[in-house]
Amino acid sequence: MAGAEWKSLEECLEKHLPLPDLQEVKRVLYGKELRKLDLPREAFEAASREDFELQGYAFEAAEEQLRRPRIVHVGLVQNRIPLPANAPVAEQVSALHRRIKAIVEVAAMCGVNIICFQEAWTMPFAFCTREKLPWTEFAESAEDGPTTRFCQKLAKNHDMVVVSPILERDSEHGDVLWNTAVVISNSGAVLGKTRKNHIPRVGDFNESTYYMEGNLGHPVFQTQFGRIAVNICYGRHHPLNWLMYSINGAEIIFNPSATIGALSESLWPIEARNAAIANHCFTCAINRVGTEHFPNEFTSGDGKKDVFLCSFKAHQDFGYFYGSSYVAAPDSSRTPGLSRSRDGLLVAKLDLNLCQQVNDVWNFKMTGRYEMYARELAEAVKSNYSPTIVKE
Numbered sequence: 001m002a003g004a005e006w007k008s009l010e011e012c013l014e015k016h017l018p019l020p021d022l023q024e025v026k027r028v029l030y031g032k033e034l035r036k037l038d039l040p041r042e043a044f045e046a047a048s049r050e051d052f053e054l055q056g057y058a059f060e061a062a063e064e065q066l067r068r069p070r071i072v073h074v075g076l077v078q079n080r081i082p083l084p085a086n087a088p089v090a091e092q093v094s095a096l097h098r099r100i101k102a103i104v105e106v107a108a109m110c111g112v113n114i115i116c117f118q119e120a121w122t123m124p125f126a127f128c129t130r131e132k133l134p135w136t137e138f139a140e141s142a143e144d145g146p147t148t149r150f151c152q153k154l155a156k157n158h159d160m161v162v163v164s165p166i167l168e169r170d171s172e173h174g175d176v177l178w179n180t181a182v183v184i185s186n187s188g189a190v191l192g193k194t195r196k197n198h199i200p201r202v203g204d205f206n207e208s209t210y211y212m213e214g215n216l217g218h219p220v221f222q223t224q225f226g227r228i229a230v231n232i233c234y235g236r237h238h239p240l241n242w243l244m245y246s247i248n249g250a251e252i253i254f255n256p257s258a259t260i261g262a263l264s265e266s267l268w269p270i271e272a273r274n275a276a277i278a279n280h281c282f283t284c285a286i287n288r289v290g291t292e293h294f295p296n297e298f299t300s301g302d303g304k305k306d307v308f309l310c311s312f313k314a315h316q317d318f319g320y321f322y323g324s325s326y327v328a329a330p331d332s333s334r335t336p337g338l339s340r341s342r343d344g345l346l347v348a349k350l351d352l353n354l355c356q357q358v359n360d361v362w363n364f365k366m367t368g369r370y371e372m373y374a375r376e377l378a379e380a381v382k383s384n385y386s387p388t389i390v391k392e
């Protein structure tokens, strides 16, 4: 299983395929080729000084007579943890705040209107350990915790909507922890929050000891730049989860994630892209980068062998978080991924008119037969349900 030494699928294709083949492969794997954004030179200089990758692409829509283009620039941030997981909690959080501030400043130079960080961005992805301390100390109030206050300043200073996925401590309700994304308006006000609906119980990704399945449904946030939703990590394997955000009107669905190569790298390019196609919306898949080492060994709690994560013994790391963040559009086009090995900012210029234009061609909402599925699902969840199987 490749680690940081294998830079990206795109680099590999470009290195090895003759141009005519490369064009056809890109057409199939990425849809129509996107124009590269002409981002400011100072942005590239700052990104290089701060040692992160910067890429930008534009998705175009057809011109319409009655509607003006609805242009929005989104920014996707992927990063390593800058300090080791055993550094003091407050130092780790401050180092991450500093890192993200530097990246957001470059996003502002690129005209980004909505930015989203990776899942649980203020901490190492410690849920695999199933230890409580010190990891639960990273949990904060979604409404007025230090990270939300930090993001409010960023949002206001840069006139940018900030999507900040954190580990939430809800002190108003018995100190319950949640895996939450806080959505902060470009005014600096907290617009609201949404919680991870589906909790993984896959090998080391057994996060069920920390928080419960989200109880806020599928909220969509009306921002000045468009309607957005957040489908946190493992929720991307659940087509109905994407569907509900889309039914509630989301035009852009962010998918802040933390996932590793051995488990999900072959699913990664498909799932968010498929969701964009199936739901006539844009999707933004974000994954963290690097290998995180934890002070104490842990196991997957499933005996000796974990076939997915390839860890036969107790171990101190999860495996390799492969970055590769990308944006996908309703017409099946997508950006190349950011690198597998570096921190990065991906800027994408979207014309939200594309959602309706593709909807009018493919009509997935019109042909969706939701009533029939609602009826059948309502039956299927009953304890006395028996599947309709026609036998000879």
Ligand SMILES: NC(=O)NCCC(=O)O
Binding pocket: 119, 200, 202, 205, 232, 233, 234, 235, 257, 258, 259, 260, 263, 264
């Ligand atoms: N963070 C998280 O839910 N990871 C689960 C693994 C995956 O969905 O790829």
